[in-house]
Amino acid sequence: MMFCETPSLTLLAGLPGSGKSTLAKRLAALGATIVSLDAIRAELGDVTDQSRNADVVAIAHMRVEAALLSGQWVVLDATNLRRAWRQRWERLAAELHVPIRIHWVRTPLLLCLWRNWRRTRRVPVRVIVRMWRETED
Template sequence: MIGLPGSGKSFFATQLQINHPQYQLISTDTIRAQLFGDEGIQGPWLRVWSQVQYQFKQAVGEGTDAIYDATNTQRRQRKEVITVAREIGFDPIFAVWVNTPLEICLQRNQNRLRQVPEEIILKMHRQLTDVPPSLSEPLDSLIVL
């Protein structure tokens, strides 16, 4: 999953998992809640990333596909996730970019209990605008909603 906070990516990921219960949903928000007691606590990224990789390996070991729910706004992050996922055994790799207009994301963010600072959303928007997701990352398929 790729998208700004408030884009609807977590909602979409959850609906996808409901429709395909054999998929394992791996969410950085859920991992943060488990590790730090609250999904809003960013905590050390390496601890979060280590748990993501553990869950990737667990899914492959169980023979299940996975949905990775995170913002993934930086190409460097996306490429790292794709590389690690392929090394662990996921193939093919599809990405869903929930490309919701910035104004809607900002509005939804205002209505959330756990708000992301506006400057962070603006920074993430610039990252996605400057270097949007593409098949060259290398993805097997890119779906833009």
């Protein structure tokens, strides 16, 4: 069963620990194709390595574009907290004439920090707090 019109692009946006990846898994069960920046980082060798972000985003762009061109509903699992990051995906959707939605996963900062603390792969607290302060709706 397809939950969303196809092709289309859904951007998940939220802090680390907000529940974006959990939501993405649920959307996959409804027929979405998930493109995850963390999964791509893991494929490149280290999910925590932020030094290759340009490569990660380029790979994600290729995967999102290919999936949209093949008529799929694509969900991009990434923080997408900065307007410029979201605009990159908005331009792609416009070029391909597909609808785009931004789904904010708004979770209280303290809950994000608690969830992060429970993980084996933790984002530094100072990074999450900085991201929270710098979020651009």
